[in-house]
Amino acid sequence: MQQTTPIHELTAEHRVIEKAAALMEKMADELAAGSGVDGSDLQDLVQFLRVYADELHHGKEEAILFPALEAKGVPQTGCPLGGLVAEHHKGRTLVDELIKTSSAYEENAASARADLITSLRSLRELYNSHIWKEDNLLFPLAERLLAGDDAERVKKQFLEVDERIGADRIRKLAGFADRLDRHAGS
Numbered sequence: 001m002q003q004t005t006p007i008h009e010l011t012a013e014h015r016v017i018e019k020a021a022a023l024m025e026k027m028a029d030e031l032a033a034g035s036g037v038d039g040s041d042l043q044d045l046v047q048f049l050r051v052y053a054d055e056l057h058h059g060k061e062e063a064i065l066f067p068a069l070e071a072k073g074v075p076q077t078g079c080p081l082g083g084l085v086a087e088h089h090k091g092r093t094l095v096d097e098l099i100k101t102s103s104a105y106e107e108n109a110a111s112a113r114a115d116l117i118t119s120l121r122s123l124r125e126l127y128n129s130h131i132w133k134e135d136n137l138l139f140p141l142a143e144r145l146l147a148g149d150d151a152e153r154v155k156k157q158f159l160e161v162d163e164r165i166g167a168d169r170i171r172k173l174a175g176f177a178d179r180l181d182r183h184a185g186s
């Protein structure tokens with residue numbers, strides 16, 4: 001049986017984040033077509049992006065995986081690590097922007113609609129291209145460089161992040177895209 005590596009764990013998280021990205025596109029399309037979106041759905045989305053995508057997933061990458069790769073000689077700046085960290089920062093700025101446009105939308109849907117659509121689409125584009133780079137460029141490199149004890153150490157540190165955030169909270173956040181998807185389709 002093939003052993004699970006820490007990279008498999010990050011890859012599985014990417015599949016969950018992609019669901020949220022698809023949902024952001026769907027929300028943007030619905031807004032563009034003149035439909036409304038629920039304020040509570042937007043709040044759940046922000047929560048997912050802050051905790052699951054950023055604290056949990058980007059946290060594992062920035063605080064654990066990237067330093068482990070640097071220890072193997074991958075440069076901290078430039079391509080790929082410097083570029084990926086810069087995209088994490090950009091993601092945080094765009095989530096802050098989404099928080100502003102969401103609350104403006106709740107106050108006045110008509111005047112904030114266009115800005116909310118831009119926020120949702122910018123985040124969707126960033127996540128999709130960022131995930132593609134990690135899946136296709138960074139993760140194959142990481143699988144090659146981290147084996148044996150190094151991989152075990154990274155896995156253990158990932159588990160500490162999971163425990164800090166809480167398994168139940170992670171499960172609920174991961175289920176959010178499915179829930180909203182059903183809601184939107186009903």
Ligand SMILES: [Fe+2]
Nearest residue numbers: 057061131134
């Ligand atoms: Fe990632």
